[in-house]
Amino acid sequence: xxxxxxxxxxxxxxxxxxxxxxxxxxxxxxxxxxxxxxxxxxxxxxxxxxxxxxxxxxxxxxxxxxxxxxxxxxxxxxxxxxxxxxxxxxxxxxxxxxxxxxxxxxxxxxxxxxxxxxxxxxxxxxxxxxxxxxxxxxxxxxxxxxxxxxxxxxxxxxxxxxxxxxxxxxxxxxxxxxxxxxxxxxxxxxxxxxxxxxxxxxxxxxxxxxxxxxxxxxxxxxxxxxxxxxxxxxxxxxxxxxxxxxxxxxxxxx
Amino acid sequence: xxxxxxxxxxxxxxxxxxxxxxxxxxxxxxxxxxxxxxxxxxxxxxxxxxxxxxxxxxxxxxxxxxxxxxxxxxxxxxxxxxxxxxxxxxxxxxxxxxxxxxxxxxxxxxxxxxxxxxxxxxxxxxxxxxxxxxxxxxxxxxxxxxxxxxxxxxxxxxxxxxxxxxxxxxxxxxxxxxxxxxxxxxxxxxxxxxxxxxxxxxxxxxxxxxxxxxxxxxxxxxxxxxxxxxxxxxxxxxxxxxxxxxxxxxxxxxxxxxxxxxxxxxxxxxxxxxxxxxxxxxxxxxxxxxxxxxxxxxxxxxxxxxxxxxxxxxxxxxxxxxxxxxxxxxxxx
Amino acid sequence: xxxxxxxxxxxxxxxxxxxxxxxxxxxxxxxxxxxxxxxxxxxxxxxxxxxxxxxxxxxxxxxxxxxxxxxxxxxxxxxxxxxxxxxxxxxxxxxxxxxxxxxxxxxxxxxxxxxxxxxxxxxxxxxxxxxxxxxxxxxxxxxxxxxxxxxxxxxxxxxxxxxxxxxxxxxxxxxxxxxxxxxxxxxxxxxxxxxxxxxxxxxxxxxxxxxxxxxxxxxxxxxxxxxxxxxxxxxxxxxxxxxxxxxxxxxxxxxxxxxxxxxxxxxxxxxxxxxxxxxxxxxxxxxxxxx
Ligand SMILES: Nc1ncnc2c1ncn2[C@@H]1O[C@H](COP(=O)(O)OP(=O)(O)OP(=O)(O)O)[C@@H](O)[C@H]1O
Ligand SMILES: [Mg+2]
Numbered sequence: 001x002x003x004x005x006x007x008x009x010x011x012x013x014x015x016x017x018x019x020x021x022x023x024x025x026x027x028x029x030x031x032x033x034x035x036x037x038x039x040x041x042x043x044x045x046x047x048x049x050x051x052x053x054x055x056x057x058x059x060x061x062x063x064x065x066x067x068x069x070x071x072x073x074x075x076x077x078x079x080x081x082x083x084x085x086x087x088x089x090x091x092x093x094x095x096x097x098x099x100x101x102x103x104x105x106x107x108x109x110x111x112x113x114x115x116x117x118x119x120x121x122x123x124x125x126x127x128x129x130x131x132x133x134x135x136x137x138x139x140x141x142x143x144x145x146x147x148x149x150x151x152x153x154x155x156x157x158x159x160x161x162x163x164x165x166x167x168x169x170x171x172x173x174x175x176x177x178x179x180x181x182x183x184x185x186x187x188x189x190x191x192x193x194x195x196x197x198x199x200x201x202x203x204x205x206x207x208x209x210x211x212x213x214x215x216x217x218x219x220x221x222x223x224x225x226x227x228x229x230x231x232x233x234x235x236x237x238x239x240x241x242x243x244x245x246x247x248x249x250x251x252x253x254x
Numbered sequence: 255x256x257x258x259x260x261x262x263x264x265x266x267x268x269x270x271x272x273x274x275x276x277x278x279x280x281x282x283x284x285x286x287x288x289x290x291x292x293x294x295x296x297x298x299x300x301x302x303x304x305x306x307x308x309x310x311x312x313x314x315x316x317x318x319x320x321x322x323x324x325x326x327x328x329x330x331x332x333x334x335x336x337x338x339x340x341x342x343x344x345x346x347x348x349x350x351x352x353x354x355x356x357x358x359x360x361x362x363x364x365x366x367x368x369x370x371x372x373x374x375x376x377x378x379x380x381x382x383x384x385x386x387x388x389x390x391x392x393x394x395x396x397x398x399x400x401x402x403x404x405x406x407x408x409x410x411x412x413x414x415x416x417x418x419x420x421x422x423x424x425x426x427x428x429x430x431x432x433x434x435x436x437x438x439x440x441x442x443x444x445x446x447x448x449x450x451x452x453x454x455x456x457x458x459x460x461x462x463x464x465x466x467x468x469x470x471x472x473x474x475x476x477x478x479x480x481x482x483x484x485x486x487x488x489x490x491x492x493x494x495x496x497x498x499x500x501x502x503x504x505x506x507x508x509x510x511x512x513x514x515x516x517x518x519x520x521x522x523x524x525x526x527x528x529x530x531x532x533x534x535x536x537x538x539x540x541x542x543x544x545x546x547x548x549x550x551x552x553x554x555x556x557x558x559x560x561x562x563x564x565x566x567x568x569x570x571x572x573x574x575x576x577x578x579x580x581x582x583x584x585x586x587x
Numbered sequence: 588x589x590x591x592x593x594x595x596x597x598x599x600x601x602x603x604x605x606x607x608x609x610x611x612x613x614x615x616x617x618x619x620x621x622x623x624x625x626x627x628x629x630x631x632x633x634x635x636x637x638x639x640x641x642x643x644x645x646x647x648x649x650x651x652x653x654x655x656x657x658x659x660x661x662x663x664x665x666x667x668x669x670x671x672x673x674x675x676x677x678x679x680x681x682x683x684x685x686x687x688x689x690x691x692x693x694x695x696x697x698x699x700x701x702x703x704x705x706x707x708x709x710x711x712x713x714x715x716x717x718x719x720x721x722x723x724x725x726x727x728x729x730x731x732x733x734x735x736x737x738x739x740x741x742x743x744x745x746x747x748x749x750x751x752x753x754x755x756x757x758x759x760x761x762x763x764x765x766x767x768x769x770x771x772x773x774x775x776x777x778x779x780x781x782x783x784x785x786x787x788x789x790x791x792x793x794x795x796x797x798x799x800x801x802x803x804x805x806x807x808x809x810x811x812x813x814x815x816x817x818x819x820x821x822x823x824x825x826x827x828x829x830x831x832x833x834x835x836x837x838x839x840x841x842x843x844x845x846x847x848x849x850x851x852x853x854x855x856x857x858x859x860x861x862x863x864x865x866x867x868x869x870x871x872x873x874x875x876x877x878x
Contacts, residue, residue: 074466088457103466105447112446385855548695555688
């Protein structure tokens with residue numbers, strides 16, 4: 001579904017992503033792991049069009065999409081959340097989710113000003129769907145809240161609801177469990193599994209190894225911007241390079 | 255259709271009733287105000303306030319809702335005014351066609367400019383729009399053959415299908431009606447998906463673009479919209495006043511509009527009306543106290559921004575709401 | 588022909604020195620506090636007005652000039668303490684409104700105290716023009732150039748050598764970190780206003796003998812300083828110097844060769860073009876947004 005070939009991104013002298021290649025099959029949960037600064041977020045930013053690659057190519061459903069703007073990629077069915085939350089604090093929580101549904105609504109300014117027939121009805125339906133999504137990701141308590149008044153954990157899930165509101169084909173989650181407690185992490189894990197079962201392709205960056213190992217179909221390991229390994233969770237668990245470079249440092253967590 | 259029953263989104267319902275009350279109040283005030291205005295002078299002040307309010311609301315769409323500053327908006331007002339004046343005086347166009355042509359021309363100019371400058375952020379955008387406004391006013395001052403230069407020029411009275419529009423009282427209804435119409439259209443826009451997109455890109459351009467919002471196009475769209483509204487108001491007020499000079503497009507006029515928006519409250523329609531009332535009345539109250547008018551004006555701006563940084567109307571409503579419900583915000587947790 | 592060009596260049600550089608001083612003030616405040624101070628032009632005006640008022644009441648010229656600069660510096664400090672500091676966390680637009688409000692207050696007070704008419708100062712070293720290769724220059728212009736250059740040098744030393752100067756730089760770079768290593772950030776912010784008001788006032792005092800000053804001359808000078816600072820890249824010291832001189836030269840050449848009616852439009856057309864081509868200014872660096 002998504003094929004990345006020889007992708008590189010350089011910031012000044014920093015090689016954030018270097019010559020990375022991999023393929024994400026449709027309908028699976030694909031995880032990207034690696035130590036801090038490995039280039040995971042940069043990889044997401046490249047794929048979702050926020051950064052332009054220094055070199056390399058990205059193909060989505062057979063078409064070259066490298067360098068396309070984020071909004072065009074959204075039209076193709078891409079959606080994502082952010083490690084550093086990108087919440088519109090000037091809007092209510094549910095409006096944030098509805099922003100995610102932007103492409104499904106008639107968003108012409110003219111239609112908006114003159115209340116085009118059907119506009120209000122579609123918007124109301126969208127609002128109800130957004131509320132349902134908020135329930136689904138577990139922030140149903142905040143349906144009437146202002147985004148600015150919500151705690152961190154709820155905002156993380158609000159981002160997932162917003163990302164789902166566009167009805168994407170592929171969903172990128174950048175550290176969905178960071179800063180969440182045990183039960184919250186577990187519910188994220190269940191949600192990811194559920195989404196994958198419904199046919200959505202989910203790509204996850206996550207430091208929580210238990211979550212990664214249990215939900216992923218395949219895992220890509222990055223280190224210093226380079227691809228260190230790729231394979232099934234079992235492959236990765238046994239890969240000596242990975243154990244040396246990454247899991248070795250992670251054991252202190254348990 | 256009023257369905258509120260266990261709707262999962264009471265927020266929308268609440269803002270609908272609020273909206274209705276606001277609009278009803280505004281309409282009543284506009285309708286009854288003439289009874290309280292003793293003579294043409296006061297009607298004139300009311301008209302000027304309505305013009306400021308419409309311009310303020312249009313600029314608020316750009317600044318308050320979309321988060322893009324403009325320090326040159328009076329330039330577009332001037333383009334509309336001079337477009338109408340020049341087309342009617344030098345080319346003998348009918349006022350209506352002149353108005354439409356001036357608005358279209360301003361829209362095209364705003365579009366061309368917006369495409370390049372709206373990539374700028376913060377202070378750089380402030381600088382570029384400021385420059386644009388000043389360039390426009392300098393051109394208006396210098397093209398004496400067309401505009402009469404710094405002395406200004408006379409403008410014919412407006413007539414629609416041969417019926418002349420004259421007298422303060424008649425104009426009052428035109429501008430009052432425009433104000434109410436602007437409020438309705440602006441609120442419609444804000445509550446629509448398009449308005450949500452504008453506010454979203456204010457909150458986070460990144461989030462907006464990833465959600466499929468073409469951030470650049472949206473910014474240009476709202477910039478052109480508010481510039482065009484300013485141009486139309488410029489045309490009409492030129493006809494109303496019967497005389498214009500380049501001062502109407504100057505930096506101070508642009509600043510006046512920004513003050514209306516910020517003082518009344520960013521992202522608050524009624525805030526802009528409040529701001530317009532203040533900015534329309536103050537000069538009248540302070541007229542004749544040379545120097546002091548400027549001092550007091552400045553003091554009001556500084557003190558309001560320090561005490562009520564979100565602007566008068568949003569700060570006060572927030573305060574009211576929190577005392578009424580005894581809580582801050584409305585998150586149940 | 589050549590002497591005419593030289594003439595325009597000389598007057599352009601004088602003008603440019605003036606804009607540089609205004610731009611330096613902008614940049615210093617912007618660096619220290621992230622605020623664009625729309626009252627910068629008023630500091631220039633206050634300096635010139637105070638000096639000429641004092642000189643007219645019989646105070647010896649050098650003392651009047653120094654007092655004018657000090658008064659402006661005091662005003663700058665008060666503006667920071669009373670108007671800007673209380674609004675530290677406000678949005679860009681709110682702070683812009685505050686500084687515009689301050690400029691209206693200063694303009695109004697000056698009008699009340701000193702009236703509307705233009706004020707003058709005697710030339711520091713006489714009015715006999717000096718001839719250079721067929722072009723003439725007023726001794727006062729030399730004053731502007733020399734003092735302007737000295738100020739640039741002095742600022743260089745101040746930021747490079749002194750503890751407090753480095754504190755200002757540290758605050759500009761990262762306010763929190765500066766605070767943590769013991770920089771008194773509040774004092775630095777006030778100081779940046781005092782200094783930039785003082786620098787602006789020096790410009791005002793020097794230029795007054797040539798062009799006179801009135802309560803409302805500050806605005807255009809301030810705006811052009813803003814343009815110069817933006818041209819060079821907001822917050823960049825060398826940028827302010829380059830932007831100021833460039834602006835002065837272009838303005839003088841336009842007035843000389845193209846049209847003096849449009850000379851006031853030149854800065855704004857210029858800044859427009861520069862921003863479109865290089866959104867971060869000529870010498871500014873482009874930040875990469877981190878997401
Ligand atoms: N916009 C940017 N400008 C400059 N350098 C950047 C930028 N974004 C990322 N980097 C650098 O690129 C490298 C990779 O960063 P990235 O954020 O992709 O890591 P990461 O794997 O997501 O780390 P973490 O687990 O901490 O989120 C880092 O060295 C970082 O400093
Ligand atoms: Mg990351």
